[in-house]
Amino acid sequence: MQLTGAQALVKSLEAQGVEVIFGLPGGAILPVYDPMIDSPIRHILVRHEQGAGHMAEGYAQVTGRPGVAMVTSGPGATNIVTPLANAAMDSTPLVVIAGQVARASIGTDAFQECDTTGITMGVTKHNWLVTDAQDLPAVIAEAFYVATTGRPGPVLVDVPKDVSNATMDWYEPGVVDLAGYHPREVGDKDLVRQAAHLIQRSERPVIYAGGGILKSRASKALLAFAELTGIPVVTTLMARGAFPDSHALCLGMPGMHGNYTAVTAMQRSDCLIALGSRFDDRVTGKLSEFAKDAKVIHVDIDPAEIGKVRMPDVGIAGDCRLVIEALDDSVRALVSSGEAQADRSPWLATIRSWQEEHPLHYDRETSEGVLKPQFVVESLRDATPDDTIVVAGVGQHQMWASQYWRFEHPYTWVNSGGLGTMGFAVPAAIGAKVGMPDRLVWAIDGDGCFQMTAQELVTASAERIPVKVAILNNAYLGMVRQWQEMFYEERYSEVYLSPDLPDYVLWAEAMGCVGIRVEHPEEVLPAIEKANDVDDRPVVIDFRTDAMEKVYPMVPAGASNDDIVVDPRFGQGGR
Amino acid sequence: MAQPASHRRHLVTILVENKAGVLARVAGLFSRRGFNIFSLAVAPTDDERFSRLTIAVDLESVSLEQVIRQLDKLVNVVAIEELDPADATERELLLATVSADASNRGQVIELSGCFEGRIVDVGHDSLTMMLAGTPSQLDDFEALLRPFGIIALQRSGPVALKRLVRADAQSPASLARLA
Numbered sequence: 001m002q003l004t005g006a007q008a009l010v011k012s013l014e015a016q017g018v019e020v021i022f023g024l025p026g027g028a029i030l031p032v033y034d035p036m037i038d039s040p041i042r043h044i045l046v047r048h049e050q051g052a053g054h055m056a057e058g059y060a061q062v063t064g065r066p067g068v069a070m071v072t073s074g075p076g077a078t079n080i081v082t083p084l085a086n087a088a089m090d091s092t093p094l095v096v097i098a099g100q101v102a103r104a105s106i107g108t109d110a111f112q113e114c115d116t117t118g119i120t121m122g123v124t125k126h127n128w129l130v131t132d133a134q135d136l137p138a139v140i141a142e143a144f145y146v147a148t149t150g151r152p153g154p155v156l157v158d159v160p161k162d163v164s165n166a167t168m169d170w171y172e173p174g175v176v177d178l179a180g181y182h183p184r185e186v187g188d189k190d191l192v193r194q195a196a197h198l199i200q201r202s203e204r205p206v207i208y209a210g211g212g213i214l215k216s217r218a219s220k221a222l223l224a225f226a227e228l229t230g231i232p233v234v235t236t237l238m239a240r241g242a243f244p245d246s247h248a249l250c251l252g253m254p255g256m257h258g259n260y261t262a263v264t265a266m267q268r269s270d271c272l273i274a275l276g277s278r279f280d281d282r283v284t285g286k287l288s289e290f291a292k293d294a295k296v297i298h299v300d301i302d303p304a305e306i307g308k309v310r311m312p313d314v315g316i317a318g319d320c321r322l323v324i325e326a327l328d329d330s331v332r333a334l335v336s337s338g339e340a341q342a343d344r345s346p347w348l349a350t351i352r353s354w355q356e357e358h359p360l361h362y363d364r365e366t367s368e369g370v371l372k373p374q375f376v377v378e379s380l381r382d383a384t385p386d387d388t389i390v391v392a393g394v395g396q397h398q399m400w401a402s403q404y405w406r407f408e409h410p411y412t413w414v415n416s417g418g419l420g421t422m423g424f425a426v427p428a429a430i431g432a433k434v435g436m437p438d439r440l441v442w443a444i445d446g447d448g449c450f451q452m453t454a455q456e457l458v459t460a461s462a463e464r465i466p467v468k469v470a471i472l473n474n475a476y477l478g479m480v481r482q483w484q485e486m487f488y489e490e491r492y493s494e495v496y497l498s499p500d501l502p503d504y505v506l507w508a509e510a511m512g513c514v515g516i517r518v519e520h521p522e523e524v525l526p527a528i529e530k531a532n533d534v535d536d537r538p539v540v541i542d543f544r545t546d547a548m549e550k551v552y553p554m555v556p557a558g559a560s561n562d563d564i565v566v567d568p569r570f571g572q573g574g575r
Numbered sequence: 576m577a578q579p580a581s582h583r584r585h586l587v588t589i590l591v592e593n594k595a596g597v598l599a600r601v602a603g604l605f606s607r608r609g610f611n612i613f614s615l616a617v618a619p620t621d622d623e624r625f626s627r628l629t630i631a632v633d634l635e636s637v638s639l640e641q642v643i644r645q646l647d648k649l650v651n652v653v654a655i656e657e658l659d660p661a662d663a664t665e666r667e668l669l670l671a672t673v674s675a676d677a678s679n680r681g682q683v684i685e686l687s688g689c690f691e692g693r694i695v696d697v698g699h700d701s702l703t704m705m706l707a708g709t710p711s712q713l714d715d716f717e718a719l720l721r722p723f724g725i726i727a728l729q730r731s732g733p734v735a736l737k738r739l740v741r742a743d744a745q746s747p748a749s750l751a752r753l754a
Contacts, residue, residue, distance in 0.1 A: 121600060122607050126650040129595065146650060179592055180653040304644035 005133030006164040008032040009097070010039050012140035013281075015172075018068050020044060020059065020434055022052035026072025027112055028100030031310050033375035037338025044434065047238040049076050051427040051456040053083020057092045061414045062389055064217065064440075064529035066093035066147050067431065069223045074112030075097045078119065082421060085123040087154035089418025090238060091215055093147040094154035097295075102162040103131060116158045126181075130160070133168040141173035143497075149300040150183025152215055183301065187326055188319030195314045198331035200339055202255050202271030202295070204347045205231045208254070208283075211238030211299060211417070212276015216246030219243065219410040224273065225328050229342060232351060234262040236277055238417045241407035255283040257399040260358035260564060263553070265351055266291050267561050274298045276320040280418070285404035289560035299323045350426070360403055361552070361570040364522035369520045372473045373397065373545040376524060377404040379443060380470060383528045387412060388440040389432050393425035393449030396478035399551045401444040430460045440468070441533065447473040447497055447504075454507065460538045461512025468531050469513075469540045472549040482550045499544055508540035516541045535562045583635050584613055586665065586735050587642065589628040592651040593619065594667050600649050601628060610642055611635065614732030615691040625653065629734045658735050665735040669706045669713045674724035676700040683723055701726055709733075 003011065009032055013021070015296035025033040036043055046052040056067025060248050071080050077098045083194055087094040101110040116129045126146050128139050147155045158353040166170055177205060213222055219242050226249050233243045234254040243250050254262040266272060272294040277283070284290040287309065289322045297572060298305070299313035299320055306315035315321050318356050335341070362374040386408045392398040392415040407413055429443035450471050472478075477495045484492050510517030514534050518527045518541055531539040552567035583648035591597045598617060605612055616656075619626050632642055643655050675683040680702065682741050687694060687704045690712065696703035709735050717728065 117596060118599065121596070121603050125648075131595075178650060181650045302648070304641065306644075308641055363599065481627055 001170040002167050003059040003170045004031065004035075004057045004127075004164065005130075005136055005159070005166050006166055007035045007166065008133065008136045008168055008170055009140065009159065011033045011042070011170065012137045012173075013068065013097075014039060015137075015138065016144045017065075020571050021068045021070050021258070022046055023070030024049055024052060024058075024076065024268070026076050028073035028101055028161045029070060029076070029097075029159075029164075030072075031161060032070065032097070032099065032159070037527075044459065046427075046459050047455045048453070049079035049426060050082055050423070051098065051430075051453055051459065053080040053094070053423050054086070054421075054427035054453070055431030055434070055456070056082060056094050056096075057090075057424075058086050058414050058428030059435040060087075060092050060390060060431075061428070062096060062411050062432045063435040064411070065435075066095050066144060066152075068095045068097070073101055073116065074114045076112075077116040081120060081123060081198065081230050081436070082419075084120055084154045084156065084425065086416055086421045088123050088125070088418040089252055090416065091211060091264065092154065093152040094564060095143050095147050096154065096156040098158050099164070100129070100158045100160040101326045103160045106160065111340045113573050114217060115507045116156065116512045119435040120156050122487065123154070123155060124156050125151075127156040127158065130163050133163050133166040136163075136168065137171055137173040142176050142178060144182060145176040146178070150181075151300075162186050164301065171241060182246040183318040184317055185289050185301070185322055186215075186304070186322040187299065187316040189326070191314055192323065192330050193327045195316065196269060196298060196327055196334055197339075198295055198314060199231070199273065199327070201466050203342045203343070203344060204269050205229070205271040205273060206265050206268065207231050207233040208272050208274045208277050209233050209239045210275065210277025211240050211242075212320045213239050213242040214276075214410055216276065216301065216320035216322075217392050221324040221328070223247075225238045225324050225331075227342075228328060230348070231266060231273065232348070234258070234266060236280070236283055237402055237415065239277070240402055240405075240435070241410045244408045245406045246408060251355075252355045253402055256285070256557070257359055257403065257551050257553065258283075258320065259352060259403070260553055260566060261354040263555065263561050264354055265562050266294075268279055268350075272296050274300075274312070275324060276300060278305045284309070285561040286559055289562060304423045309525070340382045348404060348410060348574075357555075358566060361567050363569060371519065371521055371544060373400050373474065373522070373543070373549055375521060376543045376545060377401055377444065379524045380444070380528055381405050383525060384440055384442065384532065388442055389429075389436060390434070390440065391412065391415065391425050391429040392431055393421045393443075393445045394420045395446045395483065396448040396474075396549075396551050397444055397449070397472040399479075400472070404550075408528070422446075422449045425449055426453045426467075426469060429469070430456055430465050433460075433465050433467045436451060443467060443469045445469055445471050446478060447471055447475065448477045451497075451502070455510070457508065457511040457513050457538050459538070464536065465538070466535050468534075469538065469539050471504055471542050472543045472545045473499055473504065474549070476547055477546070478552070481547075485550070486554075487556065504540060504542035508538075508542075511538075514539040515539075517544070520543045583633050584660070585632050585634055585639055586660060586663060586733065587630050587639075587646070587650055588610075588633055588656045588658060588735060589630065589646060590620070590654040592627050592628050592653060593624055594651055597604060597626070597651045598628075600651060601630075601646070604645055604649060608637070608639055608645055610645075614730075616732040618734075620698050631730070631733060644749050656737065658737060660674055662748075663735040665709055665733045666707055667710050667733040668731040669716065669728070670695070670697075670703060671706075671717070671720055671728045672701055672703045672726040673688055673720050674726060675702040676698065679723060683720075686719055692716065
């Protein structure tokens, strides 16, 4: 069967089970958009290519399937570099198809030409420049295989316009076999046994669960293992929802804005069991002071993560779910062979006392009807079902959302962790809603973030994707303002945004959304209920929140986790 | 405490697929991860599908395991071998053009002879010579040539193969394996 390269490309995407592509056409990708008309694949026309990338990421994070975006050459490709970098940092499977100028024009500075594979080399797991239409079915199969196996990540396939126009003989690609790519999934048995011994002997163990738990779909295995061993679990920003917040063993989020107990339990631990986490600087604080007494067991699908930051006592390269199940078996075997577990009751009692002494706090006594951002998050949490998908951008609102939401299910939390991409929330929420149309999807966003990608609400209105957006509008780049207040002597440099420029309600309505403004605490719940009832268009609520509010606790950048600062209004921080 | 450069230097040979951009992928990885390179040599192997890179890596700020594991993540990298200089046959090529007029030409040629170098080009008042040898032999040769006046000098960077195992010899450093 003879096909054009473009037809072969679309047919290859169909063969991969792609149900939706987020994209925006242009000159070099035009041939591929023609057969899209006849394809069952849904195409969502974005307003900016960055939106396409983040939508595909949101889709991938909630469904576990790779997100697919399609862009043209030059500026189309450069506009999606941020989502590629974001997906690389957060290990999100993302397949980007980019148009490229015709082969004969490559290297001539042709119109809308850029070195797309060169530019994206450092922010993709791998990329391909297709130079022969006959290669397309094989390359697409390879691209999906690389994106979704091992440590998931973004890939890009660059397709010159004349390759799309050329004819080829269609074939079904065989099983992907790449000479240099063989992800290892099963952990070494001896190492698993060593880890199990270490765990059984430890008196102050903590499970440090990261995003790899979600990527390997290991939430159930983690729950079973934590309950078997009675070990408390911290869930990093990327792992919120991987272990239920309501569980007695859940300590919540560690790190720079983690709660006192999660941070301190890691510091005092004698055995850190890192599962799919990577000792990010936002978690460890000053590395030389981090969990100094702890033996470390590090499980990660990516061998390069093991020993990259902290040298483990036992490092196991493998899929988190498979390794946790093996650890489970190994611990059971030790127990049945009579190896006693160390007494951990003092440790658990200490943890309980920290939880009682240092709960998360904010000032609920709102003077003169000031609206606290934490109160908005709590109200949203309480007025929505617990399988609601929450999506955040980056900054104070993200931290409050992570702190004050109660995550009970995996894949209900979507945010930009590693790269910290402002503007992530609106498009990612749209992608999440496309992937999970029957679930309520709420973006909790900041006013600074919202202004970066809000135009995608036009996409959402046009495509009837009814996401909700709660803007915690404090009229500032709030996290930057907080740092300037705390570390730059209140010298506020270039952080003021204004509460009503733009007018978020008018802007929302101009984009086909319902716009609501909330200025006082008593208006919060009715507004949320009204928004929850809208099912035919997006809703934006402009919550006018207290600009002075800061995110606590906080470990200042570069400081030891021992020097955690709690809200000064509620007592002393630190040890 | 910083180690001397000679202790920080490790040889890594990398078998890569012969695909467009593969050198940029390896070089880009070293650059973005802040790994330093002393030298890099690259050429096709006997199998036209593959090329081999020989990189002398500076391990001042990073462990060899981390370099190898990051390299292994590149899809086009097929195999990586760490070569301990003590357990490798290592050779490098040097070309040097040196001032050599009638007054000292004999001395230069004699020096070259001592190192078993070869004169490969002759001008009125200069010579170009070639020497293949171990990097330290080349260092010595270069130092001894310098007083004559080096006009141009180019070294290839070392290439290396693992030393062969013999029954009467100690076993060579084991292949760098990934955990």
